[in-house]
Amino acid sequence: MRSLALFVVFGVAPAVPGFAQDEDLPVVTEARSAAEAEGAPEPAELWVNGNAAYEAGDFAQAVALYREMREMGVDNGHLHYNLGNAYLRAGELGRAIASYRRSLRLLPRDEDALANLAFARRSARDEIAPPEPPVLLRTLLFWHYSLAPVELLRSVVVIGAAFWIVLAVRLYRRASEVLRWSSVCLLLGVLALGGSLVAHAAFAPSIAVVLPQEIDLHAAAGEGSVVRFRLHAGTEVRIVEQRPEWVRIELPDGQRGWSKREYLGIVD
Amino acid sequence: MNSPRGHFGLSRPAVARGWSAVLCCAVAVLPWVTAAGAQSDGGIQVTVDRNQVALGNQIYMTVRIDGSPDEPPRLPELPDFRVVSRGQHRSTQIDNFRVSNSTSYNYLLIPTRAGTFDVGAATAVIDGVEVKSQPFTIQVAAAEDQGDERDRDLFVTASVSTDQPWQGQQVIYTWRFYSRVPVGQGSIESMDFGNDVVVEDLGEVRQFQATMEGVQYSVNEVRKALFLQRSGELVLPQTQLRVEVQVEQARRPTRRRSIFDDFDDLLGGGGRWATKYLLTEPLTLDVRALPPAPDGWNGLVGDFDIRAQLSRRELQVGQSATLEVQVGGTGNVQLLSEPGFPELPAFKIYPDQPDANIDRSGRRLAGRKVFRRALVPLVAGPLDIPPIDLVYFDPELGEYATRSTGRIDLEVVPAEGEEELMLTESLAPTTGKVAVRILADDILPIRRAAAGIVSAAPQGWRLWVWFVFGVLPPFMYLALLTHHRRERRYAADSTLRRRQRALRDALSASRKVRSGVGPGSAAEASGIVRRYVGDKLGLEGSALTPSEAETALVQAGVDGAVAARCRTQLERLEAAQYGLAAVAGGGGLAAETSTEGLSDLIRTIDRQIRGRRS
Numbered sequence: 001m002r003s004l005a006l007f008v009v010f011g012v013a014p015a016v017p018g019f020a021q022d023e024d025l026p027v028v029t030e031a032r033s034a035a036e037a038e039g040a041p042e043p044a045e046l047w048v049n050g051n052a053a054y055e056a057g058d059f060a061q062a063v064a065l066y067r068e069m070r071e072m073g074v075d076n077g078h079l080h081y082n083l084g085n086a087y088l089r090a091g092e093l094g095r096a097i098a099s100y101r102r103s104l105r106l107l108p109r110d111e112d113a114l115a116n117l118a119f120a121r122r123s124a125r126d127e128i129a130p131p132e133p134p135v136l137l138r139t140l141l142f143w144h145y146s147l148a149p150v151e152l153l154r155s156v157v158v159i160g161a162a163f164w165i166v167l168a169v170r171l172y173r174r175a176s177e178v179l180r181w182s183s184v185c186l187l188l189g190v191l192a193l194g195g196s197l198v199a200h201a202a203f204a205p206s207i208a209v210v211l212p213q214e215i216d217l218h219a220a221a222g223e224g225s226v227v228r229f230r231l232h233a234g235t236e237v238r239i240v241e242q243r244p245e246w247v248r249i250e251l252p253d254g255q256r257g258w259s260k261r262e263y264l265g266i267v268d
Numbered sequence: 269m270n271s272p273r274g275h276f277g278l279s280r281p282a283v284a285r286g287w288s289a290v291l292c293c294a295v296a297v298l299p300w301v302t303a304a305g306a307q308s309d310g311g312i313q314v315t316v317d318r319n320q321v322a323l324g325n326q327i328y329m330t331v332r333i334d335g336s337p338d339e340p341p342r343l344p345e346l347p348d349f350r351v352v353s354r355g356q357h358r359s360t361q362i363d364n365f366r367v368s369n370s371t372s373y374n375y376l377l378i379p380t381r382a383g384t385f386d387v388g389a390a391t392a393v394i395d396g397v398e399v400k401s402q403p404f405t406i407q408v409a410a411a412e413d414q415g416d417e418r419d420r421d422l423f424v425t426a427s428v429s430t431d432q433p434w435q436g437q438q439v440i441y442t443w444r445f446y447s448r449v450p451v452g453q454g455s456i457e458s459m460d461f462g463n464d465v466v467v468e469d470l471g472e473v474r475q476f477q478a479t480m481e482g483v484q485y486s487v488n489e490v491r492k493a494l495f496l497q498r499s500g501e502l503v504l505p506q507t508q509l510r511v512e513v514q515v516e517q518a519r520r521p522t523r524r525r526s527i528f529d530d531f532d533d534l535l536g537g538g539g540r541w542a543t544k545y546l547l548t549e550p551l552t553l554d555v556r557a558l559p560p561a562p563d564g565w566n567g568l569v570g571d572f573d574i575r576a577q578l579s580r581r582e583l584q585v586g587q588s589a590t591l592e593v594q595v596g597g598t599g600n601v602q603l604l605s606e607p608g609f610p611e612l613p614a615f616k617i618y619p620d621q622p623d624a625n626i627d628r629s630g631r632r633l634a635g636r637k638v639f640r641r642a643l644v645p646l647v648a649g650p651l652d653i654p655p656i657d658l659v660y661f662d663p664e665l666g667e668y669a670t671r672s673t674g675r676i677d678l679e680v681v682p683a684e685g686e687e688e689l690m691l692t693e694s695l696a697p698t699t700g701k702v703a704v705r706i707l708a709d710d711i712l713p714i715r716r717a718a719a720g721i722v723s724a725a726p727q728g729w730r731l732w733v734w735f736v737f738g739v740l741p742p743f744m745y746l747a748l749l750t751h752h753r754r755e756r757r758y759a760a761d762s763t764l765r766r767r768q769r770a771l772r773d774a775l776s777a778s779r780k781v782r783s784g785v786g787p788g789s790a791a792e793a794s795g796i797v798r799r800y801v802g803d804k805l806g807l808e809g810s811a812l813t814p815s816e817a818e819t820a821l822v823q824a825g826v827d828g829a830v831a832a833r834c835r836t837q838l839e840r841l842e843a844a845q846y847g848l849a850a851v852a853g854g855g856g857l858a859a860e861t862s863t864e865g866l867s868d869l870i871r872t873i874d875r876q877i878r879g880r881r882s
Contacts, residue, residue, distance in 0.1 A: 044718070046721075047718075047720050047721045051714055051716055054714050055714075069721070073723065074720075074721055074722075074723055075723045075724060075725070076719065076720065076722055076723055076724040077724060078715040078717065078719050078720035079720050081714070081715055082714040082715055085711055085713075085714050112712045112715075115711075116712055119709060119710070119711050120711070150725050150726070153734070156738070157734055157737055157738040160738060160742075161737060161738070161741045163741075164742055164744070164745045168744070168748050171748065171749065171752045
């Protein structure tokens, strides 16, 4: 809603090509053509078959088809959402939560994904609050937490173009106060959205979700190290360090431990 | 006039002044005399208003200490009396110029049993010296021994419904206060039954009239339900009532009753008020232990029953019906708990909050609890709900009893559509509103829209569109800015504008010149060269002679040969312009007026000037 208000203020969202994904059928055609050229099933076919498998209760098959779409390069919030549902039905709580989180990174305002994530979290065994930014921060930087990175990128481009246009008009109408303040507002908008985009790209916290029913968290990166504590499937933790085979995580109370990478679903 | 004389020959005013002085001195000295007198006397004396009394009456006891005691007196042990302090007062006497004071401590003794009791010595400490009173004896007669027992104005009684109850059985304790004289405020000061008894009040204080052997009394009754928690002998202690009683004043027999006495009675002033304490007899109960309990007994003792009903007997698979089980009766209803529901594998079962209702207003403690279950059949066909048992101990029979509900049959037909869970039909007893409960929760369904096969990030040519759309505007703005600034500079400096555009204008004009040897072509070519030189050097080009042009070019840094070539060409063009073809040299003129010839000369000069400036 906030982003919608943001777009209404600047009045540019409908004019941006590719902004409305649901009606973006030409991309579907391209994907289909590429798949046909290689003789592989096309994404649309995988999508339909995955949904059918899910409806038929064959959740393992649904997971396989959705994952095949991912390997073909299809990456969107709806796919992660369906994948999360299939994982949850298949009993893989950790992977389901990781998929819902990935879905929310691409569709941060998706109420269905939020509801299903909350449902899945209720099944988690550990009483550990998932890593979330403070409410004050989410309120002050609402655009950062309510716009997906691609939406931020498009907003920066559109608002940036509007900013340059207003600057150009000002060359010939320097006395206009409206143009002056418009350029200031647009510049602030570009800086805010651009900063948020940079933060998403460079400083977004990596979250990990425990995948097996129970894992050991070691004091050091090694099987022989002391087991400091144990976590259970579906627990979300913050990643503080990554190595090729080991990942160091941190709990909300500051406790840290090392886990093998294969035991964690990492939400980048 | 002489003043009157008094005693000792003094005048009356003088006598008055003398007595005043004595009086003042007496008042001033009095406290010291009093203190001295108090120090000189010392003693303790215990008195009672009577030493023979019946149970239910009380004795006023006064402890009088002469002098100033250091602390209140210590009373002797009085285990057979309840002792109530009634305050103290000090008094001062002057007798034969001896001043003495005393302190009186008043007590009320309420006998708790009949008998003859020795009251020991009370002690007090006066100026560090311990003094003791004389012991005495009090005789307490039982109430029934008094001939006028039924003539008593006030008395209290206590009784129980049974003196041989079972452990956990409800025992009704009834306390009554009988009075036939006006009484004021009263309060029960102790009705404590100890930790082995659970007490439940049964309603408010009841008031009624009762006649005992022809005498009518006003009765206040308090009822309590007692639940005895252990077996064996249990003594319910005495209950003490404190009440204000109006005592009729003794009248002088000789005085006739006047009309004002009637008004006095009407307004309540016909007597004085006195505080009276009344005690009940202690009650001893023989509590019987319960026999070994069967399975399923959860502590209920009394008379109970159980009933069950189902809200609907015919329903579809997936629809819900409410099973309502009522458990109630008289006895220790606080322990009413959920009976053991049978296993119902053919149903989904959703429990509801029970409703409890305990009635404390009757003569016994009674209550009822309603337990509800929403039952959703999972299969079609004839189903039944087996009987539900309730086990309790019946004190009348002295054994455990079991009550059961009947078997409930219901018919379940297949569902018409998919399973549809319905909300429970339980109704809150007070509001009549349906209590909405979340029976189950599930995830939201999957997505089917084509958006699921489109990557969120732009790809292919769309990525390039976005890239260009993002990068192009700043470059376009910079280009526009540069153009705008140049235009502004040109507008502010016309010489600069001419110099910057000299080459372009000259080349443009040279492309339009008509090549040839005629005067027209020569004039055009001459004008183009001179305008170029003028624009480039900031001069008026059309007025330049060939020599002036050469000089100006040399001054601008142009090589002398090039400047001379320019001068020579201008001279030849001028000659041709004015018909002196021979002077102009004929054959080469066509080439010099051609576009290429002019362009070559102008470019050569321009390079020289720019090279010099750079």
